[in-house]
Amino acid sequence: MSQATLANQPRTHRNIWRAFVATLMIAGPGLIAANAGNDAGGIATYASAGAQFGYRTLFLMVFIAIALGIVQVMCARLGAFTGDGLGSLIREQFSLRLAGFALLMFVIANVGLVVSEFAGIAAGLGLFGVSRYISIPIAAVCIWGLVVFASYKYAERIFLVLSLGFLTYPVAAFLTHPNVRQVASQLVWPHFLGTQGFLFLCVALVGTTITPYMQFYIAAAITDKGIGPAEYRNTRLDTIMGSVFANVISVSIIVATAAAITHRGPLASAAAAAKALVPVAGPFAEQLFGLGLFGASALAAAVVPLSTAYAISEAVGSERSVSKSFREAPLFIGLFTGQIVLGAAVALIPGNLIAILVNAQVLNGIITPILLTYVLILADRRSVLGDAANGRVFRIVATVCVAAVGLLSATVLAQAVVSWL
Numbered sequence: 001m002s003q004a005t006l007a008n009q010p011r012t013h014r015n016i017w018r019a020f021v022a023t024l025m026i027a028g029p030g031l032i033a034a035n036a037g038n039d040a041g042g043i044a045t046y047a048s049a050g051a052q053f054g055y056r057t058l059f060l061m062v063f064i065a066i067a068l069g070i071v072q073v074m075c076a077r078l079g080a081f082t083g084d085g086l087g088s089l090i091r092e093q094f095s096l097r098l099a100g101f102a103l104l105m106f107v108i109a110n111v112g113l114v115v116s117e118f119a120g121i122a123a124g125l126g127l128f129g130v131s132r133y134i135s136i137p138i139a140a141v142c143i144w145g146l147v148v149f150a151s152y153k154y155a156e157r158i159f160l161v162l163s164l165g166f167l168t169y170p171v172a173a174f175l176t177h178p179n180v181r182q183v184a185s186q187l188v189w190p191h192f193l194g195t196q197g198f199l200f201l202c203v204a205l206v207g208t209t210i211t212p213y214m215q216f217y218i219a220a221a222i223t224d225k226g227i228g229p230a231e232y233r234n235t236r237l238d239t240i241m242g243s244v245f246a247n248v249i250s251v252s253i254i255v256a257t258a259a260a261i262t263h264r265g266p267l268a269s270a271a272a273a274a275k276a277l278v279p280v281a282g283p284f285a286e287q288l289f290g291l292g293l294f295g296a297s298a299l300a301a302a303v304v305p306l307s308t309a310y311a312i313s314e315a316v317g318s319e320r321s322v323s324k325s326f327r328e329a330p331l332f333i334g335l336f337t338g339q340i341v342l343g344a345a346v347a348l349i350p351g352n353l354i355a356i357l358v359n360a361q362v363l364n365g366i367i368t369p370i371l372l373t374y375v376l377i378l379a380d381r382r383s384v385l386g387d388a389a390n391g392r393v394f395r396i397v398a399t400v401c402v403a404a405v406g407l408l409s410a411t412v413l414a415q416a417v418v419s420w421l
Helices: 003-026 029-037 040-053 058-082 086-093 096-126 132-149 152-175 180-188 196-209 212-224 229-260 270-316 330-347 353-380 382-388 392-420
Strands: none
Touching: 040 096, 040 196, 040 229, 040 270, 040 353, 058 086, 058 180, 058 196, 058 212, 058 229, 058 353, 058 382, 058 392, 086 096, 086 212, 086 270, 086 353, 096 132, 096 212, 096 270, 096 330, 096 353, 132 270, 132 330, 152 229, 152 270, 196 229, 196 353, 196 392, 212 270, 212 353, 229 270, 270 330, 353 382, 353 392
């Protein structure tokens, strides 16, 4: 190695380190929201997509990644330029009936998600031989206690560390030796099926990736941090980075599962999904999958009910803070507590835990376009954002994305109604 190369090495390392530190400084609500989106329901749904339909849903994930980035950028802009969360903006900009309808849809979607998170906790710990009748009640009490009595930020760090196991999925996607030609083909060109099962899962993929609580969270978090128009440029970059990161993980899960599980069909258990990690973890694949699933589920089991409590309390102008006691913020603490109790109770009902996770995402996918319509209208209004409102091109692209999500959800809903009749 030459002297010049040796001399340049420290500088290169310093530049890499500076770039890494700069990225961490930009990272914030956008990356956190995206990471929370890779929760139990998301992991189960992506794994189910790979197990049932191979690589066929990859093109849809490209569309979803674009739609997610557009939606999250609109929500980030609303928070930064108005200083209000979505709950307040919906209350101020729409009639009482329309605002109430939006919040009702949001609560329904989130309650379904809370159930799925506790189902994820049970599925994850079930791989260690722990019964759901033990894991769910204990987890519910611990999560409630950590948020109400302890530091939620400390608990969040613990859960994020536990969920790091799923960062092995990009490695697993490579080590499972997928058919690269098929992966590339189905990433750039749709290979859809017209079956109800395929469309059903597509709606679940939309619902688990473009999750309403992520939109409410990112706007509220930006407001809480005091981020204004001057800091919006970095926030927008953080939001785009988060959307890309989330979809790299989701595509990796689909590819790894499709390559590892060659017998096409619905997943019967978390152990079946864990097979996708065998190339990375070998005999410890189930334990790694279980630990990651538990961590991701526990994180979202705290974040989702909190986002509901924040949104409703904000909409009615009530006190809202995890640092407040029940006497100081009865509505906020009561909403959080009620969701934990209801979600844990429903998850205790006997049934296929993976099916519960996927079905919750379908419900979310049907409700998502309704709430995205509110976000689109708010971001289009100059009375709300002034010059920061959606431009013509952005408005057209955003409208097409929301309309496409709505059409897909309406198609599945219509198919379900016809099948019931």
